[in-house]
Amino acid sequence: MVAIASAQASQTARARRRKKLQRLLFYTLLVLVAVVLTVPVIWLLITSLKKDVEYLSYPITFLPAVPQWKNYVQVFDPKFHFLKHAGMTVFLAVTYSTLCVLSSALSGFAFARFPDVKASRRLFGIVVAMIIIPGIVTIIPQFMIFSKMRLTGTYWPWVLWGLAGSPFHIFLFRQFFLSFPKELEDAAEVDGCSPFSIFWRIFLPNAQPVIATSFILNFVAVWGDWFTPMIYLRSDNTTLAVLINNVFRNPAGNLITTLTVAGTVVYILPMVLIFFLGQRYILKGVVTSGLAGR
């Protein structure tokens, strides 16, 4: 009896030790993957603190002799107009996002709460198809039309795009509004509420999480977009993405890599901040986009 019990005890001890080892190996794997994925970001930060000659040395130097914090001061030098274009980018992103959220919410509301309208299902089919159908295929022909209307070089295209809403965001709002109880609507209608005030006073104020998701995703999209402002806007009213890509030059006209990299860090920083503050909303949006077609 005693022999069996002790054998069992040593067996569980061995199992526990094996489990511990497994866990240790697993953490090692996680750390390894994390290192591989974060090395580029660390190298970006290190390079942003180098002198340009240090970056251009061969063989490469891994660390700056003295961290050049003044790179970050230089990024804001008035001659590069960084702050001016940052302001323009924020203005453009906020304008577009606000319009897009409102328009998408309104359409999403209609698609969710008017299932009795015959064409509703078919029209919503178009919305879903538009989520999948690529944007880049319309952007170039659109550009030709906008340039015919002399709207290139202005922010008006963004206003129109915002007003039209976005299929994915319509989808997002529709899914959310579907879950509202029918009684809420009926009671409001009996009280003489118009459909618009049902939307405006009851549905919208209760949709804060989707509004946040939608606004953040739109804002991030405009901030990160390089292609559209590059072909639509002039160099004096373009967004940061286009600016930082080729503004940091020395008097001879050559691009200064370390300064561009410092500018890149400043350009990325708001996105990282928004991610940490709105992580919950952003990830929810990503997940929805992944499951939209189902």
Added chain:
Amino acid sequence: MSLAGPRPERTRATARSRRRQRTFYTFISPWLLGFVLLTLLPLIAGLLISLTNYDGLNPRSMHLVGLDNYVTAFKDPLVRHASGRTMVWVLLNLPLWIIVSFFLAILVNQKIKGIGIFRTLFYIPSVIPAVGLVWTWKILLEQNYGLLNGFLSLFRPGTAIGWLSDQAIYGVTSIALWSGLGAGMIIFLAGLQGLPDELIEAARIDGASSFQVFWKITLPLMTPVLFFQIVLGLISAFQMFVIPWLATTSGSVPAPPRGVYLYMVNIYRQIFGVGRFGYGMAILWLLIVVIMALTLLVFRTQRYWVYSEVEE
């Protein structure tokens, strides 16, 4: 029963439904108008322009050329080259992205202490916008001053591989992969977390190994997510443009190297580089048709390998 009985009832009902219909159309009108003017119209305009020799500057000298642009496209060696490179790009990137992001999702789906930190860390690359992304990688992959060649030189002095020039397909693939993993991981993770725990528990009690659980239960149940990832990945891989363009061009290099001269890159070059708007629109339409056909094809394969709960 009076004949007049049901009538007012019905008129009231139809009046109400007509009113609701009007409200519905009013509410969706911004989107509907936008769809017609900003999507449908440009697509049709693009189709019409593809039948002309429009150069983007002189509408006066524009005239119809019929299907000439399409005929040219099929004979154009540049189109053939770009199509080939796009196929290579898709075949290299799509499987890599799917497999690695699925693997990451499985890693961060373990219920252990501190896993939230790793989830966040793994997602961080996806937060970086295209221009930032490309600069982050330019300084890693630069031929003479980049970290990667510098690191390789420690073992083999003088390593100077052109990760963004003659080997650009690998350099640009790393960039695109690194930036896409976060979103892929999160979507797979959501799928994994939606799997029924009981099934996996039951299999474990019956003595199934982790390997068996993965192949026999997890993977089949994940096929709907996998399917959708493939569809979306396929569509976006065919349109890849911004990353290869930004990563490989500069003031002195006006066009990407041959390795990453992808289909969209060629379209952009034809339209904005050489001003062949009509021709560019024609090859753009060919791309749209190919993407739609492939998407339909993938949808057709769905019933052979995608698990669905509802038996049809």
